[in-house]
Amino acid sequence: MNFNDYIREVPDFPQKGVVFKDITPLLEDPVALKEAARALWQFAEGLGVDKVVGIESRGFFFALLLAERLGAGFVPARKPGKLPRPTRRQDYELEYGTDALEIHAESISPGDRVLVHDDVLATGGTARAICDLVEGLGGQVVQCNFLIELGFLKGRDKLRGFPLKALITY
Numbered sequence: 001m002n003f004n005d006y007i008r009e010v011p012d013f014p015q016k017g018v019v020f021k022d023i024t025p026l027l028e029d030p031v032a033l034k035e036a037a038r039a040l041w042q043f044a045e046g047l048g049v050d051k052v053v054g055i056e057s058r059g060f061f062f063a064l065l066l067a068e069r070l071g072a073g074f075v076p077a078r079k080p081g082k083l084p085r086p087t088r089r090q091d092y093e094l095e096y097g098t099d100a101l102e103i104h105a106e107s108i109s110p111g112d113r114v115l116v117h118d119d120v121l122a123t124g125g126t127a128r129a130i131c132d133l134v135e136g137l138g139g140q141v142v143q144c145n146f147l148i149e150l151g152f153l154k155g156r157d158k159l160r161g162f163p164l165k166a167l168i169t170y
Helices: 024-028 030-044 059-070 125-136
Strands: 008-011 019-022 051-055 073-077 087-094 097-104 113-121 140-149 164-169
Touching: 024 030, 030 059, 030 140, 030 164, 051 059, 051 125, 059 073, 059 113, 059 140, 073 097, 087 125, 097 125, 113 125, 125 140
Parallel strands: 051 073, 051 113, 113 140, 140 164
Antiparallel strands: 008 019, 087 097
């Protein structure tokens, strides 16, 4: 299946000059959704994953499916203030400023084998923040999975040392 056929390019979103890769056509098609989930699962099959961390918000879609199929727990990584119990926070750099993500402090235990999933790998800052957070809690990142990698933004460079798979690369 050519997953590129299900990614719609939206010019000038969210700001002028950006060509946004819209994954909703893939999510809306039941066959494409099932095949994409299967392909992402095959990337992680046999890794002995204990937890799948899905990054807010579009990373949640496939992370939850992967967790179920891998027999692992699902851990949501959210913007600050969105989780109800005590959290651990990781700040990260953006092109202009900083941002942060949090997970529940007890969600990752020492020795947990963790798959990190997000919809798009762009500059790598978000995924790197989650990898650092997982490792700070004693977990081991066994792989970073992405639906799309925007290779021209070199996000892979920030994730050196972590196994990385992407279903679609631009």
